[in-house]
Amino acid sequence: MTPVLKNTGLFGLVAVLIIWTGQVYGWNLALTIINYGLISAIMAMGVNLQWGFAGLFNIGVMGFVALGGLATVLISMPTTPGTWSAGGFRVIAALLFGAATIVAAILLQKRMAKGKTKALAMLAVLIAGFFVFRWIFDAGVEAIEDIDAASTGYLGGLGLPILIAWPIGGVLAAGAAWVIGKTALGLRSDYLAIATLGISEIIIAVIKNEDWLSRGVKNVVAIPRPVAYEIDLQANQEFVDRAEGLGFDAITASTLYVKMAYASLFLVVLLILLWLAQRALNSPWGRMMRAIRDNEVAAEAMGKDVKGRHLQIFILGSAVIGIAGAMMTTLDSQLTPTSYQPLRYTFLIWVMVIVGGSGNNFGAILGGMLIWWLWVMVEPAGNWVMATVTAPMEDGYWLKDHLQDAAAHMRLLSMGVILLLVLRFAPRGLIPEK
């Protein structure tokens, strides 16, 4: 069997699974799976850029996803009236001051001669800078959060169309990646992993706690959409007539229409990114990246700037993840900081990359769609298994109740088992690197 035939077959299999889901559980669920599957595929492509093509171990995917989500709020939500004059400028000034303090400390570190004076000077700059920063910052934050705290209490966004937020999400993620890359790249691979894990927890903590920025755990709801609203479609007589002509009632037709509109937007982004990634990886640049991955010492001896190239691809991969994060918050049309869980947003993406085939963009896309389908479907399957297992037991028997409650936790277990099985028996994934 040729690889092309096999790969087409694998994508065909995913299509069959989704069509089966549509027929058994309804097309709404099938389309939801496709939408999140497409987003997951983009995230997997981002991780694949870093891991598959450069061997960089990033386990802070969640943080970059969340930054993308934050971008949608900052770009598309309306500005909360009065907050800028109350404290917005003050907060921005505080942040600028904080950045200036850090730059000053770095300059001191680079310019001053080694010794105690240098350490003391740096410490003094950082400590004094911190207190001044807090003094400027706290009052501004308080003023912003006091403005109608129940419904806003945050700066709001710029009120721009939400599609602009997608690239901006990528830019935010790229900025964070630059900071991490500057500090942790070039050290041992595990250190980068820990650094990314740490920064992602911090990003989530910031989004959860800085109410002036993201409303924190009060969530931002009703983020504007790039597509039509169901309710408007249902009121549109032309749409209702056409839906009836196709044999749908107006409500089902409108939900399906909205989901398909999202799916086509996501597909466009996926195809653009795929095209770019394929072009890049088949270029001299891509060959250089793989050469660095396979033998850093040799590549360095050939005059390649290993650290610089690593930084570059780390930033690019993170930007892709950030774009996907912005798309996901757009689809949810709300930012819920508590929903960012590392197992779901970091480690599941890794399962997608490893299962799909690291080092191959099509593999990442296949892995993203397939694993997402499994992630959704394991729950009903788990319930079904537990119902079958516990059927002979008496009602009210403790084990029966426990097993039925525990079915919800089958997801993590099955994902772990799949990852371990693939690593053991097909370590190069379903669609291996050529």
Added chain:
Amino acid sequence: MDALNALVAFLNFVFVPGLAYGAQLALGALGVTLIYGILRFSNFAHGDTMAFGTMSTILITWWFQSMGLSLGPLPTALLALPFGIAVTGLFLLGTDRVIYKFYRAQKAKPVILVIVAMGVMFVYNGIVRFIIGTDDIGFSDGTRFLISARDFKEMTGLNEGLGIRMTTLITLVTAAVAVALLFWFLNKTRTGKSMRAFSDNEDLALLSGINPERVVMVTWLIVAALATTAGVLYGLDKSFKAFTYFQLLLPIFAAAIVGGLGSPLGAIAGGFVIAFSEVTITYAWKKVWNYLAPEAWETSSLIQLLSTDYKFAVSFGILIIVLLFRPTGLFKGQSV
């Protein structure tokens, strides 16, 4: 008098909690550092290993409690701990046999083992949630306080109380015993010496006839003991929740790296460095300040450097500083 009050407030809110937390992190970091030194990979499943060990101990504790067994003033979990360690040890050995052994035989790259550990982490996490659920579980019984804050105030006549909880004392004593045993084992016994030899130079150790599988087996057993003890102590001190244990991974790794990966002494030092910085930076110093400062300087602000929600940022910050200025850690660890 004010100085004394300030000192007591400092001890009560910063020093004693920091000490207990530091001991728990140190035990966790020792497990990570041992695996790194001997099996040569970063074990991301360590937090979930701790969760598994604690879960088995909790289940045995419940069984003992239902039989009416107890240790009087001490928590029953202490009695269940050896059994919990045994269960976890068997579980880890089983994991090694089914999963890690294959990659060892292949001499897989460390980063592949890290990804394998990620899969193991998923599975452990699933098993723990499957068996005991995701709720917060308190399993401490027996006497709560050795000295309660109120008794202390009455005894000394100070405004501030120094409450010493039973769990704090147990944490410190157990951790000290565990560390003493570990160091005795590593430095004095034949097996311990062979482990250190294996960690220093694998080829040389193999040449001198050390059986690698035996070294690996003993390592997993020690890791099971350390992880379970760390997890149970943390759970007794606070409470058990599967997700919290997963999140402990960050401070534990920070402690191990700050100390120097592969160095047991460094892991202990790292644990306390991380714990004390976390507590001091997230503590509201208002009370201590107002006792010490002259009256005119008294303040109503909290004097809290960072809110407690950012405690991860603290361990992360320390980690970055150490990585930038001393990449091998405080005590020279291995750097592959």
